[in-house]
Amino acid sequence: MSKPFAITLDVGSSLANHTGSWRTERPVYVHRLPPCNDACPAGEDVQGWLYDGEAGNYESAWRHLTRDNPLPAIMGRICYHPCQTACNRDELDEAVGINSVERFLGDQAISQGWQFIKDAAPSGKKVLVVGSGPSGLSAAFHLALQGHEVTIRESAAESGGMMRYGIPAYRLPRDVLDAEISRITNLGVTIECNSKVESAESALEEGFNAVFLAIGAHIGKRAYIPAGDSAHVLDAVSMLHMTAEGDPPLLGRRVIVYGGGNTALDAARTARRLGANEAVVVYRRNREKMPAHDIEVNEAVDEGVIMRWLSTISWVDDGLVTVEKMELDEKGFPRPIGEFETLEADSVILALGQDVDLSLVDGAEGVAIDDGVIQVDNFLMTGRDGLFAGGDAVPGERTATNAIGHGKQAARAIDAWLRGEKFVHAPRPALATFDRLNTWYYSDAPKTVRAKLDSVRRATNFAEVVQGLDEETALFEARRCLSCGNCFSCDNCFGVCPDNAVVKIGEGNYEFNLDYCKGCGICAVECPSGAIDMEPERS
Amino acid sequence: MLRQIEGSRAVAETVAACRPAVICAYPISPQTHIVEALDEIVRLGEIKNCEFVNVESEFSAMSVAIGASATGARAYTATASQGLLFMVEPLYNASGLGLPIVMTVANRAIGAPINIWNDHSDAMSQRDSGWIQLYAQDNQSASDLHMLAFRIAEEVSLPVMVCMDGFVLTHAMERIDLPEQEAVDKFLPSYVPRQILDPNDPMSIGAMVGPEAFTEVRYLGHVKQLQALELIPGIANEFEEIFGRRAAGEHDADGLVTTYRIEGAQVVLVALGSVIGTMKVVIDEMREMGSKVGVLGITSFRPFPLDAVRNALGKVPKVVVVERAFAPGIGGIVSSNVRTALSNIPVSIATAVAGLGGRPITRDSIRGIIERAFDDTLPELTFVDLDVELINRELERHREQRRSGPMAENLLRDLGSR
Amino acid sequence: MSTQLKFYQVGSFAVGNRLIDEADLPEQSRSSRANSLTSGHRACQGCGEALGARYAIDAAMAATNGKLVAVNATGCLEVFSTPYPETSWRLPWLHSLFGNAAAVATGVAAALRAQGKSDIRVVAQGGDGGTVDIGFGPLSGMFERNDDVLYICYDNEAYMNTGVQRSGATPPAARTNTTHAIGPNPGASFTQGKNLPLIAMAHGIPYVATATVADLHDLEAKVKKAMTIRGARYLHVLVPCPLGWGSRSEETIKLARLATESGLFPVFEAEDGEVTATKKIRRLVQVEEYLKPQKRFAHLFGAHGHPDLLNAIQAIADRNIAKYKLCDPIEAEADHE
Structure with missing residues (x-):
């Protein structure tokens, strides 16, 4: 059939017309740093592993997560999740429950028996890690994966550091702790318990190519408190340690805890579980100024712990504690106002912070100590070549998550150092801020609230307080992730282009066909996660 | 059937x-x-x-x-x-x-x-x-x-x-x-x-x-x-x-034109449509009386059969195109097409506008047109059976009065008052 | 819990989702989509009509397994898609005139019926001018006869192809080149309007729906539903026009969304003349938020603005919200306190 001239045309012939020449701006796919990733002290690619988790690929999500942090089941319980504080979704409804998904993945890994896979060939280098707390375990894990032979020496009877001896079992069940530690020892990491390293110097001389000091801060601070002879005063670190060892101290029916950190609350809650009818936390400042995390305070109050703000202990004697009331000055410092009150107390637990046991670096050449902690450079190396330190023993926030981050950083630095190089950080992408999101596209869905044990029941034993998510709720929670700054294969760009100039080349992978893209910018505006930028076209 | x-x-x-x-x-x-x-x-x-x-x-x-x-x-x-x-x-x-x-x-x-x-x-x-x-x-x-x-x-x-x-x-x-x-x-x-x-x-x-x-x-x-x-x-x-029959008229009809008694005709009418039937009757009568007259019917007006028209009318001295429509401001429509067909041929072509709005084109009217053509008294453009008196009255009204009223109604009133 | 499993971070609103079943994916998320209107067309940057047409026709192609014929009224869509020697269409497509698309489609449908090819379906499409104004008579005739045609109006609220003149679908106060923003009542006058979806419903035809390019899922579902029905069907799609509205090319979809979320463009469907479903407003906004990014309403704002006209437009939105029950009562009240 010969078609009539000009008025009848062959279908699709406009492909010959390359409208891309109209363009003054071109779209480009970008990867921005999601705020959760940015905020994670352990450097987890949170958005990345949630992406895997959303699809129900729990094992790949777990593997993605454990690239940075080998202890998800633990961290899913005890991390104070700064990722959630930073989460953009909080501006929309409520932050994604990242922590609970992390725990779910960690628990899945334990129940499924997933193990780490070691690819690297043996390096022939030996590294000693001193301390088996979170930073030590984290460093050992990364070093082992890099092919190094790792030995951990632990002074205590069992591994885990503060995770075992500081954090009560109702927050971190010991089987979980054991499971995640054994997965690391399965990589060939040797843990020597009851093996206190007396001198870092001698360890280096022993034939280790590098030493990482992950010794933590285990000495409870003892402030001077006037006290009578029969006063029953003990420190929180010891009290928690003894409890963890199955030999809890006798505290009596009325316990006062002095301090405002998380440890104070751990102590108070533990005291309740040990039989105290009354556990009172006495703190010099008010709730806003309290360093303990809200979630800990809330759970403690739920369990019947009494909070006594703006109070300081001025005298302790047998069965009685005198407290002085305080007020905050303009700068927020507490000062006594001369009003006193007497409380009944069978024992007083001091939770005033912890000090580092620095005996092993006493007089070590090149090792600087300042403000009670070991000084390190940007690569966590002390002034002594091959001697690294991290976690609570060096300056920084004292959280397990931060310690895990230190462990990873130290491992990278040690690995580079062992090869005679310096570790180079990958450039940090710009932050994926909330204003770059097109939140219209996200379904409305508040966070799944983790079921909590009935607080009354919980206060009397050491069963785990916060329950995990089941699969459905974990999946639901993972899918609340906005994938800030990163493409998550929603096909919006592919769909909204009026010129069909977006080509799909596999899941999560798109290309702009610049032959036809007119540069209208709809794809960039309608991208939910802000993963498309418009850039001026060069002539 | x-x-x-x-x-x-x-x-x-x-x-x-x-x-x-x-x-x-x-x-x-x-x-x-x-x-x-x-x-x-x-x-x-x-x-x-x-x-x-x-x-x-x-x-x-x-x-x-x-x-x-x-x-x-x-x-x-x-x-x-x-x-x-x-x-x-x-x-x-x-x-x-x-x-x-x-x-x-x-x-x-x-x-x-x-x-x-x-x-x-x-x-x-x-x-x-x-x-x-x-x-x-x-x-x-x-x-x-x-x-x-x-x-x-x-x-x-x-x-x-x-x-x-x-x-x-x-x-x-x-x-x-x-x-x-x-x-x-x-x-x-x-x-x-x-x-x-x-x-x-x-x-x-x-x-x-x-x-x-x-x-x-x-x-x-x-x-x-x-x-x-x-x-x-x-x-x-x-x-x-x-x-077993021609599709549109006489034995010579080729779908483009049809002719009737144009052999040796001195005057040939050109027309479209049913008026040709009346014309044939008049032509028969006038041929009886010795007038050499015929008719060319145009079946295909578009495309216009220039050659067929030229062949049919090329030797005819006088052609009258009888039209049931016209182009105001100039006159015949069909005739201008016929003129194109006969260009460079010495022939007199007149236009007779007839039968507008259903006015009958009577045998007398047709005979009148033919006779005037023979007499050379047919103007180049004529409106057959035009009521000149009626027109004049209306034109007078126009001259007298700007608001002379609707033309058609005026004419009807005039007709009624006759 | 099983319902929560259906929750996807972008499940209900984005074009696609890697997590849902292949069968539930919208056409526009598939690489295999028809691309009935393919690349190389000459629509302006950010053209809502080009987008709406591809959305709608691709969905109809999917619903009919590619057995579809399209008839197009004169207008932007026709001009930018088929200037000799190139066409962007990939299905049998016929353009006749500005005002006769519905009737031509009737002819196509009649021919197909006569030929015993009723499996091939017919879509007629045009802009608001070709639909509510010049093509209205034939459209009404097609409705009245209940011919087996889906008529899709891509409404960009003025004659854009001829250079932005007022149509029967131009909203009050909008500036066009025949309703200049001059004088005491600038822009288009506050007329009775010509609500074609309601007029279509008054014909009692089996299916009438409104949609926008901002909600692809809704649009596709309506097209697909329409294709399950025989008889005259009418789909009215709001398609913002950056040129005529004086809006930024990248805001085409956003504006369509705001039109809905402000209540100015109610999205609903009707069967046999009765409204059967209404799309609730999800995040109610004042009309100002919708109007402000559009230069055609620029005269309403600023020091020499017209708050009275703005209020009158808000009143229209409020009436729509009440009439079509676009908000859950509590929410609506809260926002208007």
């Missing part, structure tokens, strides 16, 4: 025998009897696989036909007068797209003043629409021309309008030889479109064409008309072979 039958009914039955697939209808006198009959025929199931669509305007009637034709369906509609004007836009579209739609135009005057009676103003206004225009002299040719129309339309892929005088033919009972279905099927093969809306072979029809190709598209439309001019005589011969 010979039957005494109304012209409209004859056309309807012939159209039905042509197996149209889509018929769209909108009522306007004097075309209505045709579509009324077709509705009945379709409902009786006498046409297989045919959709009869009652539309809400002529604009839509032609549009429905366009859609149907572009989908490969043989499409038919009928209209007249105002209706034809209301479908002018799709009319041009149909020819521009080269869609072989066939339409009956029951010729009728155009208002204002509104007038339902016959003349050729409607069809003549669309002479440049790109449609082929065939004019029927009587109801036999009206019927036959529809078969020819479908055949020609589909051969060259252009729409064809068959023009038949409103009332004079549409409402006249005559003895007509209606075609047998078998013969029609032999004459008219099934429609094979040049372009079709088909999901198995998609194409875009109706593109916007700019200066770079518009002239060529238009020229190709002209070429198709010229191709039709070539093809029509052959198709007319085929028609005679099958049906």
Whole structure:
């Protein structure tokens, strides 16, 4: 059939017309740093592993997560999740429950028996890690994966550091702790318990190519408190340690805890579980100024712990504690106002912070100590070549998550150092801020609230307080992730282009066909996660 | 099959025998009897696989036909007068797209003043629409021309309008030889479109064409008309072979023109449509009296058969074109076409405008025209049987008074007061 | 819990989702989509009509398994898609005139019926001018006859192809080149309007719906539903026009969304003349948020603005919200306190 001239045309012939020449701006796919990733002290690619988790690929999500942090089941319980504080979704409804998904993945890994896979060939280098707390375990894990032979020496009877001896079992069940530690020892990491390293110097001389000091801060601070002879005063670190060892101290029916950190609350809650009818936390400042995390305070109050703000202990004697009331000055410092009150107390637990046991670096050449902690450079190396330190023993926030981050950083630095190089950080992408999101596209869905044990029941034993998510709720929670700054294969760009100039080349992978893209910018505006930028076209 | 039958009914039955697939209808006198009959025929199931669509305007009637034709369906509609004007836009579209739609135009005057009676103003206004225009002299040719129309339309892929005088033919009972279905099927093969809306072979029809190709598209439309001019005589011969008669008039009718007693004629009338019948009677009478007079009927006005007209009239000294329409401000429409055919030939050509708005063209009127032609008293442009007194009175009113009132009503009042 | 499993971070609103079943994916998320209107067309940057047409026709193609014929009224869509020697259409497509798309489609449908090819379906499409104004008669005729045609109006609220003149669908106060923003009542006058979806419903045809390019899922579902029904169907799609509205090319979808979320463009569907479903406003906004990014309403704002006209437009939105029950009562009240 010969078609009539000009008025009848062959279908699709406009492909010959390359409208891309109209363009003054071109779209480009970008990867921005999601705020959760940015905020994670352990450097987890949170958005990345949630992406895997959303699809129900729990094992790949777990593997993605454990690239940075080998202890998800633990961290899913005890991390104070700064990722959630930073989460953009909080501006929309409520932050994604990242922590609970992390725990779910960690628990899945334990129940499924997933193990780490070691690819690297043996390096022939030996590294000693001193301390088996979170930073030590984290460093050992990364070093082992890099092919190094790792030995951990632990002074205590069992591994885990503060995770075992500081954090009560109702927050971190010991089987979980054991499971995640054994997965690391399965990589060939040797843990020597009851093996206190007396001198870092001698360890280096022993034939280790590098030493990482992950010794933590285990000495409870003892402030001077006037006290009578029969006063029953003990420190929180010891009290928690003894409890963890199955030999809890006798505290009596009325316990006062002095301090405002998380440890104070751990102590108070533990005291309740040990039989105290009354556990009172006495703190010099008010709730806003309290360093303990809200979630800990809330759970403690739920369990019947009494909070006594703006109070300081001025005298302790047998069965009685005198407290002085305080007020905050303009700068927020507490000062006594001369009003006193007497409380009944069978024992007083001091939770005033912890000090580092620095005996092993006493007089070590090149090792600087300042403000009670070991000084390190940007690569966590002390002034002594091959001697690294991290976690609570060096300056920084004292959280397990931060310690895990230190462990990873130290491992990278040690690995580079062992090869005679310096570790180079990958450039940090710009932050994926909330204003770059097109939140219209996200379904409305508040966070799944983790079921909590009935607080009354919980206060009397050491069963785990916060329950995990089941699969459905974990999946639901993972899918609340906005994938800030990163493409998550929603096909919006592919769909909204009026010129069909977006080509799909596999899941999560798109290309702009610049032959036809007119540069209208709809794809960039309608991208939910802000993963498309418009850039001026060069002539 | 010979039957005494109304012209409209004859056309309807012939159209039905042509197996149209889509018929769209909108009522306007004097075309209505045709579509009324077709509705009945379709409902009786006498046409297989045919959709009869009652539309809400002529604009839509032609549009429905366009859609149907572009989908490969043989499409038919009928209209007249105002209706034809209301479908002018799709009319041009149909020819521009080269869609072989066939339409009956029951010729009728155009208002204002509104007038339902016959003349050729409607069809003549669309002479440049790109449609082929065939004019029927009587109801036999009206019927036959529809078969020819479908055949020609589909051969060259252009729409064809068959023009038949409103009332004079549409409402006249005559003895007509209606075609047998078998013969029609032999004459008219099934429609094979040049372009079709088909999901198995998609194409875009109706593109916007700019200066770079518009002239060529238009020229190709002209070429198709010229191709039709070539093809029509052959198709007319085929028609005679099958049906045993000429399709449109006398023995020499070739589908383009038809002549009657023009041998040695001193005066030849040129006309379209049913007036030729009256003319033949007058010519017979005058030939009896020794006047050498004949008539040339034009069947195909578009394409215009320049050669056939030139051959027929080349040796005739006096030609009078009798027209049932005219172009205000200049005069004859058909005559200007005849003049083109006879250019460089020394012949006197006059235009006689007659029969507007249904005024009868009587034998006396025709005789008068011929006699004046012989006497050389016929002006180049004359309006036959014009009531000069009535005109003068109205013109006087205009001179006297700016607000002289509506012309048509004035004239009627004058007529009544006579 | 099983319902929560259906929750996807972008499940209900984005074009696609890697997590849902292949069968539930919208057409526009598939690489195999028809691309009925393919690349290389000459629509302006950010053209809502180009987008709406591809959304709608691709969905219809999917619903009919590619057995579809389209008839197009004169207008932007026709001009930018088929200038000789190139066409962007990939299905059988016919353009006849400005005002006759519905009637031509009737002819196509009649022909297909006569040929016994009723499996091939017919879509007619045009802009608001070709639909509510010049093509209204044939459209009404097609409705009245209940011809088997889906008519889709891509409403950009003025004659854009001819250079932005007022149509029967131009909203009050909008500036066009025949309703200049001059004088005491600048822009288009506050007329009775010509609500074609309601007029279509008054014909009692089996299916009438409104949609926008901002909600692809809704649009596709409506097209697909329409294709399950025989008889005359009408779909009215709001398609913002950056040129005529004086809006930024990248805001085409956003504006369509705001039109809905402000209540100015109610999204609903009706069967046999009765409204059967209404799309609730999800995040109610004041009309100002919708109007402000559009230069055609610029005269309403600023020091020499017209708050009275703005209020009158808000009143229209409020009436729509009440009439179509676009908000849950509590929410609506809260926002208007």
